[in-house]
Amino acid sequence: MTEILNETETEVDGAEFAALADFVLAQMHVSSGAELNILFIDPGPMAELHKRWLDLEGPTDVMSFPMDELRPGTEDDPAEGVLGDICICPQVAQAQAQEAGHSAAEEMLMLATHGMLHLLGYDHAEPEEREEMFSLQRRLLLTFLATR
Structure with a gap:
């Protein structure tokens, strides 16, 4: 269950972020x-x-x-x-987003994906960890966006 809370004046599409969370967590077997x-x-x-x-x-x-320090599950044991x-x-x-040349919405979707991976124990302190996390982040986000 994902709850989206916007405490800013910025318009945020809560349904889009809830859909992203559903997608990412399903892919990670949560x-x-x-x-x-x-x-x-x-x-x-902040x-x-x-x-x-x-x-x-x-x-x-x-x-x-993170709260319960969950890790990705499996299809049989989420x-x-x-x-x-x-x-x-x-x-x-x-x-x-302006620096990267894409929309603020895309940037925030990427950041949400990044945050979910951190909550699942991924990190980017070491080069190999960084490669694994950012590759997974990119794949998850691009696959989600392709389904929209």
């Missing part, structure tokens, strides 16, 4: 009953989270807060539990 929250927050609250949890200044694009929270800052996403 139970449809697993709980996930995707929150859209302004730069001020900067506070960034400082509190990572001791870094300023707002960032996305932060993930992962169940509370996945956690993803916080996305639309204003940071908009700036990044």
Whole structure:
């Protein structure tokens, strides 16, 4: 079950993000009953989270807060539990989207996918981890977008 909360003035298509979550979690064999929250927050609250949890200044694009530390399941044994929270800052996403040459909506969908992978234990600290995570992120997002 995915809940989408928009605490910003930015227009966000909650149904699109819920559909993305359903798609990604199904692909990763996570139970449809697993709980996930995707929150859209302004730069001020994001900067506070960034400082509190990572001791870094300023707002960032996305932060993930795992709860039950779920890992991808299998088709026969999907992962169940509370996945956690993803916080996305639309204003940071908009700036990044302009730099990358695509829409803010696409950037935020990518960030949501990125956040879900973090909640499932993926990381990008090491080069091989980075390659695995970003390749999976790209495949999941492109496959989702192709179905829309």
